[in-house]
Amino acid sequence: HNNSTQGITLWATGAGSVLSGASLRDSAVSANANSGLYLVANTVGAFDAKIETVTSTGNTQNGVYVNDDAAAAYTVDLGGGALGSAGNNRVYGNTLTDLRVDLDGGLLMAEDNWWGDAAGLQPARVTLEVGSTVDSTPFLLTDPTP
Numbered sequence: 001h002n003n004s005t006q007g008i009t010l011w012a013t014g015a016g017s018v019l020s021g022a023s024l025r026d027s028a029v030s031a032n033a034n035s036g037l038y039l040v041a042n043t044v045g046a047f048d049a050k051i052e053t054v055t056s057t058g059n060t061q062n063g064v065y066v067n068d069d070a071a072a073a074y075t076v077d078l079g080g081g082a083l084g085s086a087g088n089n090r091v092y093g094n095t096l097t098d099l100r101v102d103l104d105g106g107l108l109m110a111e112d113n114w115w116g117d118a119a120g121l122q123p124a125r126v127t128l129e130v131g132s133t134v135d136s137t138p139f140l141l142t143d144p145t146p
Helices: none
Strands: 008-012 019-032 039-045 044-059 060-072 074-077 090-091 096-104 108-109 126-131 133-135
Touching: 008 019, 008 044, 019 039, 039 044, 044 060, 044 126, 060 074, 074 108, 090 096, 096 133, 126 133
Parallel strands: 008 039, 019 044, 039 060, 044 074, 044 090, 060 096, 096 126, 108 133
Antiparallel strands: none
16 A cells, blocks of 8 residues: 555566466555556566455556566456456556556456446556556446455
């Protein structure tokens, strides 16, 4: 909370760097100067992470920033993907966007999450770079946390 950069960063960088089997759950990030959750691989770092029941809100830039700048394998599962995430993430109310995706044309699985709107993830709340796409349907119709 209230960090001068990211709230939580999961990062694989450099030759031979591998972040594999990472799982982040039951966490909350808010009021950070950059992104609440930053998931990045650089150079030839391999990366896979399962994210579920995470809340990211009130961050100055992005709620979640998924950034693949590596030549190696990169998989993030925010819900409904290959790593078995149940979703139930709460990503809303961030200043620039709630979700920023740079997967070099790849697909981010982000199903069964609360995006702060009963109509799901709104186009104005997501940035998709370099042909990246996101599957955010189905989404939660109400906030899972009372």
